[in-house]
Amino acid sequence: MPLITAEKLRDSYDVVIVGSGAGGGQTAYTLTMEGVKVLVLEAGRSFDVQTEVAMFQLPSQAPLRGVATPDKQYGFHDCSINSGWDIPGEPYTQAGKAPENQFRWWRQRMMGGRTNHWGRISLRNGPYDFKPRSRWGAGFDWPISYEDVAPYYDKVEMLIGVFGTNEGLENSPDSSPGVLQPAPKLRVGELYAQKHGKKVGAHVTSIHRAVLTQPQDAETLPAKLHPGNPKAQGILAEHMRNRLPCFWATDCHRGCTIRANYDSQTVHLRPALATGNLDILPNAMAREITIDKEGKATGITFIDKTTGREGHAKGRVVVLAASSMESVRLLLNSKSNLFPQGLANSSGKVGTSITDSVASGLGAYIPAFEGMPIHNEDGAGGAHAYVPWTLHAQNRNGELGFPGGYHLEFASGRRMPTLTTFSGIDSRSGSATTLFGARLKEDARRVHGCVLGFAAQGSMLPNDGSYCELDPEIKDRWGIPVLRFHWKWTEFERNQVRHQQKHIRELLEALGGSVKPFVEADLIESMKPGGSVIHEVGGAIMGSDAATSVTNQWSQTWDVKNVFLADGAPFASTADKNPTLTIMALAWRMADHLMDELKKGNI
Amino acid sequence: MSKPDCLPRIDRRAAIQWMLGAAAAIAARDTRLLAADDTAAPITAKGYGPDPSMVTIYKPGDVWPLTLTEPQRRTTRALCDVIVPADDTSPSASAVGVPDFIDEWISAPYPDQAKDRPLLLDGLRWIEEEAQRRHQTAFADLSGAQQTGICETFADAVKAKAIHAKAAAFFKRFRDLTFGAWCTTPEGMKAIGYIGNVPSVSFTGPPLEALKHVGLA
Numbered sequence: 001m002p003l004i005t006a007e008k009l010r011d012s013y014d015v016v017i018v019g020s021g022a023g024g025g026q027t028a029y030t031l032t033m034e035g036v037k038v039l040v041l042e043a044g045r046s047f048d049v050q051t052e053v054a055m056f057q058l059p060s061q062a063p064l065r066g067v068a069t070p071d072k073q074y075g076f077h078d079c080s081i082n083s084g085w086d087i088p089g090e091p092y093t094q095a096g097k098a099p100e101n102q103f104r105w106w107r108q109r110m111m112g113g114r115t116n117h118w119g120r121i122s123l124r125n126g127p128y129d130f131k132p133r134s135r136w137g138a139g140f141d142w143p144i145s146y147e148d149v150a151p152y153y154d155k156v157e158m159l160i161g162v163f164g165t166n167e168g169l170e171n172s173p174d175s176s177p178g179v180l181q182p183a184p185k186l187r188v189g190e191l192y193a194q195k196h197g198k199k200v201g202a203h204v205t206s207i208h209r210a211v212l213t214q215p216q217d218a219e220t221l222p223a224k225l226h227p228g229n230p231k232a233q234g235i236l237a238e239h240m241r242n243r244l245p246c247f248w249a250t251d252c253h254r255g256c257t258i259r260a261n262y263d264s265q266t267v268h269l270r271p272a273l274a275t276g277n278l279d280i281l282p283n284a285m286a287r288e289i290t291i292d293k294e295g296k297a298t299g300i301t302f303i304d305k306t307t308g309r310e311g312h313a314k315g316r317v318v319v320l321a322a323s324s325m326e327s328v329r330l331l332l333n334s335k336s337n338l339f340p341q342g343l344a345n346s347s348g349k350v351g352t353s354i355t356d357s358v359a360s361g362l363g364a365y366i367p368a369f370e371g372m373p374i375h376n377e378d379g380a381g382g383a384h385a386y387v388p389w390t391l392h393a394q395n396r397n398g399e400l401g402f403p404g405g406y407h408l409e410f411a412s413g414r415r416m417p418t419l420t421t422f423s424g425i426d427s428r429s430g431s432a433t434t435l436f437g438a439r440l441k442e443d444a445r446r447v448h449g450c451v452l453g454f455a456a457q458g459s460m461l462p463n464d465g466s467y468c469e470l471d472p473e474i475k476d477r478w479g480i481p482v483l484r485f486h487w488k489w490t491e492f493e494r495n496q497v498r499h500q501q502k503h504i505r506e507l508l509e510a511l512g513g514s515v516k517p518f519v520e521a522d523l524i525e526s527m528k529p530g531g532s533v534i535h536e537v538g539g540a541i542m543g544s545d546a547a548t549s550v551t552n553q554w555s556q557t558w559d560v561k562n563v564f565l566a567d568g569a570p571f572a573s574t575a576d577k578n579p580t581l582t583i584m585a586l587a588w589r590m591a592d593h594l595m596d597e598l599k600k601g602n603i
Numbered sequence: 604m605s606k607p608d609c610l611p612r613i614d615r616r617a618a619i620q621w622m623l624g625a626a627a628a629i630a631a632r633d634t635r636l637l638a639a640d641d642t643a644a645p646i647t648a649k650g651y652g653p654d655p656s657m658v659t660i661y662k663p664g665d666v667w668p669l670t671l672t673e674p675q676r677r678t679t680r681a682l683c684d685v686i687v688p689a690d691d692t693s694p695s696a697s698a699v700g701v702p703d704f705i706d707e708w709i710s711a712p713y714p715d716q717a718k719d720r721p722l723l724l725d726g727l728r729w730i731e732e733e734a735q736r737r738h739q740t741a742f743a744d745l746s747g748a749q750q751t752g753i754c755e756t757f758a759d760a761v762k763a764k765a766i767h768a769k770a771a772a773f774f775k776r777f778r779d780l781t782f783g784a785w786c787t788t789p790e791g792m793k794a795i796g797y798i799g800n801v802p803s804v805s806f807t808g809p810p811l812e813a814l815k816h817v818g819l820a
Contacts, residue, residue, distance in 0.1 A: 045654075054657040056800060061660045062676035063651055065704065066787075069713045071653045081654045088653075185808030192817050247802035373812045378799035381808070386709070414797050419783035433759040434775045436686040439749065441794065442784060449797045 003046050004279045005302040006311045010097065013279070016138060016300050016315030018330065020448060021113025023396075023566035024321035025268030026156070026584040030174050031593035032277035033232040036598070038311050040269070041284040041302055043322075044109035045118070049265055053079050053255030058416075065419040069562035079255035082109040083400040089477030093484040103354075103468075103485035104531035105325055112158040113323065115264040115580070116210060118208040119382050120252050121409070124153050126171030128392075129404070129575035130462055136403035138352070139461030140494070142456070142572045143544040143553040144585070146173065149592045150404070152585035154179050158221050159236075160262040161243070164208030172388045172577075181213045184246075187377050189369065189412025190385035192509060197387065200506040202408070210262035211252065212579075213313025214241040214468070216240040231275070239271045249365045251416075254382035261381065281414040287480050289318055289334040289343050289563065294494050297343075297563045303478045317594060317603060319589070325354070325468060328539035328569055329337055329483050331550075332470050338445040344557035349550050350540055351469050353484075354540040355463035357535040358406065358493045359528040362504040363453025364513025365428050370450055377413035385412070387454070387507075387558070389576050401495035405576045406502065414449035421448070454507060456500035459537075460574040463490045464528065468539065535579050537568030554593040556587060562603040564590055646670070646720070647694050648712045654669035654676045662698070663707030670710040674741075681743035685750045686781045704784040705777075719776060719817045726773030729766055731758070 015031055017024045020042040033312035054077045059066040069076075073084035085104050102350030106116040112359050125345035127146040132139035154176045163181040166174035183206035184442065198311025218240040227230035235570065242258040243266070259266045274279045275499050283305040290298045299314040299333050314377050315447050320327035334343035340349055422444050426435050428451075429443045470481045501518040507513050518526075530536070543549025546558035555570040557563045566587040575582075597603045648667035655666075664670060666715060680702045686697035696702070709720050733753050734742040756762045756776070758794060763771035784793040792798075814820035 046661065052657060058792075058800070060700075060784070060789075061702075062659050063666050064708060064711060064716070065653075065714075065784055067715075069650060069711075069715070071650050071655070071713075076655070079657075081657075084653070090659060095630065187627050188809035188819070191809070191814070191819055195819060205641065208792055231699065239784060240778050246806075247804070248806040249800055249802045271815070282626045314655045324809075368817050370815055373810065373811055374796045374798060375810050376799045376801070376803075377809075414795075416800060417783075417792060417795065417797055419787060420779070422782055422786065423779045425782075433755075433760070436754055436758060436778055438690065440778075441687065441690065444782070445795045448797065 004277070004281050005251050006281065006284070006307070008035070008279075009039070009057055009281065009311070012314040012316070013037050013317065015039070015317045015319055016041065016313050017319040017566070018300060018320055018327070019320065019321035019323065019567065020111055020269065020280065021264050021323065021404045021510040021567070022580050022583045023568075023587045024113070024319070025115065025264030025272075026199070026587035027319050027321060027566045027591045028272045028278055029159075030588050031270040031595065033226060033235070035275075035277060035593055036595065038272070038278050039315065040278065040280045041286055041300060041313060042111050042113075042280060042282045043285045043305070044111060044113075044281045044282065045261075045288060046079065047111040047265070049112070049116075049255050050257050053257055054254055054259060055250040055257060057256050059418055067419050071093065074117065074253070077254050080108060080110070080251060084244055089243045091474060091476065092482050093474055095484055095486045100489055100527070100530045101487050102527050103487040105483070105485070105536070106531070106534045107323070108324070111280075112264040112269070115262065116582065117253060117254055118263075118408075119578075120261050121383070121386075121578045122157070122160075122164075122171045122208045122210045123407070123577035124175075125149070125577050125582050126173050126573045127574070128171045129459070132403055132459075132573050136398045136461075138398070138403050138544060139144065140541065140548070140572045143392040147457040148553070149582070149589065152589045153581065155225055157224060158579060158582045160210050160267050160345070161216055162208050162210050162581075163213045163422065163575065165206040167205050167388075169203075169390065170390055170392050180208070181352070184213055186385050187379060187413050187430050188372065188407075189449075190410075192366075193410065193412070193452070193507075194385065196510045196512075197507055198465050199510045200503070202387045202503075202507050202510075203390050204385050204387055207383050207409075209252075209380065209382060211382070212245040212260045213242060213380065216243060216247050220270055232536050235271045235274045237269075241276070246380050249378045250274040251380055252446065256381075267390045272328055281313070282343070283602040285478055285480070286322060286330055287333065287478065288328060289344070291334075291336060291338065292496075295338045295560060297560055300444060317562045317598070318505060319564045319594075321571070323573075324485060324537050324539050324568040327567055328468060329470075330538060333481055333534055339518065339559070344540070344550055344559040344563055346559050347547055348548060349548065352467045353538040353572065354468060354536060355460040355462055355538050355571070356468045357457040357574055358460050358496050358532040359457050359533045360497045360500050360526045361453055361455035362515060363451055364502060364508040364515045365450055366448070366452050366508075366513050367450070370446055372414075372415070372449060377415070378479050383411060383498050389458075400499055402492045402499065405460055406456045406458025406496060406500055407576050408454045408456050409506075410452060410454045411537065412449075412452050417448070422500070452508070452511065452513065454504045456503065456504065457535070457576065457578070458494060458496050458500065461577045462538060462541070463488055464572060465490075466603050470526065475490070485530075489527065489530075494525070496521060497523060501526060535574060536569035537579050540565055540574075541572045542574065555590045556593070559603070564594060566590055646710060646712050646717065650712050650804050663703035664703060667707075667710055667712055669703070669706040671706045675724070675727050676702060676706065677741065677743045678730055681750065682727075682754075682777065683781045684777050685747075685754050687785045687798070694790050695748060696781050699788040701715060701781055705780060708780055722769060722773050725767075726770070726777060727762045729770055729773065733766055
C-alpha cells in the first residue's frame, strides 16, 4: 500500500486535499485520473477493509455482545475506529445548556472517513432542494440548479454503483437510462407497507443505495466516465472487475470485504493510487492553511500524530474535505494579518448556516407479521425500500408549516438479534410481569420480526441560531482551538416533527399497529439533537455573491481563489435526502472546474 | 489496503466459499469458555480502547478479568437457567455460556455496566436471601418449582416490593441481559427464527407462503 510518511512528502503537489472520505476521495479520483499530482492528508490511521472489517461475527463474539461503549460508540462491529461523538483529547463545546440547544459532532478518524460508517443510502437532491427561497420564501437559493448537478449524479452513480428504480417522482429525480443497478426484490414487510401505506398516502418504493446487485459493466462504463482517456478507462475497468456484487448477508455498516458496497478507499482511492499521481499521508491532523504575501494558499500545516511534529505540505491548490465542521474549523483557525477573521471569511459567514436532517422516529408491533413463515430476510445489508416525500401539492408554499419535506426509512423482518431486541417483550406480549422460562422463549419466537419502525429525515434551512465559532479558550490535544456550537430549532423544524409523528402514526395504524397518540410535551424529546443523524452540512455555504456566502457555485472560496471545499460545508441547506451522494457529485463538478482553472492559469 | 495491481482476482464462488469457511470457524470457536475467577475485586481494568481488532473472536474474560465469586456464579448459573431453560429444540442459557457473559458485564470497565453492577450484585444476594428464608437452601440447590416460585415473586413488580424496592428492577435487568445474551448465540438465533448471516448467490425475495401469510398472494 503506497501510503507515505511525512518524510516522504514531495516538495510540492498540484493539489493538497484534507480528508479521505466521500468528498476527498471523489476529488482525488477525478484529479488523478486526469494526471493532476495530488496529496491526501488523513487525520486517522490507514485501515484495511479487506482484513479489518468484521462481516460475519456475531454479537456473542464481541465483548459485551457488541453493545455501544465509549470506545466504540456505534457498537463493537461497526466499521469505525478511533471515531465517535466524544474523542479523548479532541473536545468541542456547547454555547447553550438546554437539551434542544445541544449539537453532537461525530468524527471519523480513519482512512475513508465516514464512508466506512454509512447506510449507503444515495438519494439525489431534487430541483426544489436547490431553490428553497424561491419555493418557500426562506433560507437561501443555491447558486446552482438541479440541471447543473444532474450529469454529475449520473457519473457518480455509474462509478460507485447504485441500485434503485426510476419512479418519475416529483423532486426525487430519476437517473439517466442505464445508470442504476437493478433494485433488489422488496422484503415481505416492505411489500406489506407498500400495499397498506397507500391508505394514508405513503408511497413505498425501492430505495437507492450504493450496493452492487450485479457486476459493474467494466466494458462500457469506463469509456462513459473518462472519454478520450484510455489510461483512466483501463484502471477503472480493472477496479470494477475486482468488485463482487452483494452476497445478500451482513449489515453494510460493518464494511464490505468483497467490495459490493461503496467506501472511499475501495472505489475512489484505489484507482486513484493506481494512476501513480496520488500520495496519501495518514495520521496527519491538519492545523492551518498557509498563505503567501498575496493571500494565496500555499499548502497545509499539519501535526504528524505518529511523532507529534509539525509538518507542511505544499500545493498550488488546497481542497478542504475534512467534513463540514472540520473544514470550517480549519478556515477559522487560519488567521493572519490578511485574514484576521480566518481564511475566506471576509463575509463573516464561515461557521454560519449549519443544518442537519430533521429526524424523529416511531415504531409499532404489527400483529399481521406474527407467525410469518421463517425465511432469510437479510438482503442487501440494509433497506430495499423507503417512503419518498410526495406531499408537494400540500406544501407548495410551505402550507404545512415547514419548508421541504422528509422521507421515511424503515427496517422490517427478522433481523439478526442484538442484546436489546427483546427488552420490550413483556408489554408486547401483554404481560404485566417480567416474562421468563418456557413462555419467554415461545413469545420471543412469536414476536421476532413483528416490530416495524419508521425513521423520518427531513429538510432544514439555515437559521441564525445554528452556527459554530472557535472556543476562546479550549484547545485539543494538538493545541488546535476547538469549535463551540450554537444550536436552535425553529418553528419550521418543530412543525415538521409534529407532522412526522402524526404521519408515521397513521402509517403504522394502516399496517395494523397501535401507537400512543403524540403529545406536544414529547416534542423536544422526539427530536433527535442537532448532529445526531451525522448529516450536518453548511458552515461555508455557496452563494451568488461574496457578501452573503463563502464560496461561489464551484465551491471555490470568494476570498482565496485556490482554496476549494469538497465536503458538505458549501451546502446552502439540508434537503430531505441524505447528503453523501450530493457531496460526491459536487466534488466531481468542483474538480472539473478546478482543472479548467489550472489549465487557464487562473489559479 | 494493498497495492491495487497486486490484488488477487477473486471470483464470486471462491469468495462465498471462503466466507462460509470463515463463518464456520468462528462458530466453532465460540463454545470455548473461560473458567471462573474466584475474586470480586473492584473494577480497575481498562476497556478495549477505541481501536480494537474487530475480526477477533472474543470470550468473556479476554479483555478484562471476570470478578464474580464462585457462590455468585452458582446463583447466576441457576438463575440464568430458570430464565432460559433447555427444551426439545434449544439449549439453556448456561449451556451456551450466558453466565460468563453476565460476569463479563458486571466486571466491565464502562459507565453503563458500572451502573448495573451494584444492582446485579445486590440482586444475586436478594435471590439467595429469599431462598434461605423460604427453603433454608441455596438457590442453586432448590427444585425447579421452588426456583420458579422465587422468580415469580421477583418478576411481579407488586409482590417483589416485599423483598426489596429494587427487586423487580433487578430481575428485569437480569432477564434482559440473560435473554439478550442467549438469543445472540447461534443456538439462540436459530431458536427464535433468525436464519440469516449466510451468503448466497441471489436474493429471490419472500417465499410465496410468506406473501400469503400477510395477504399479498
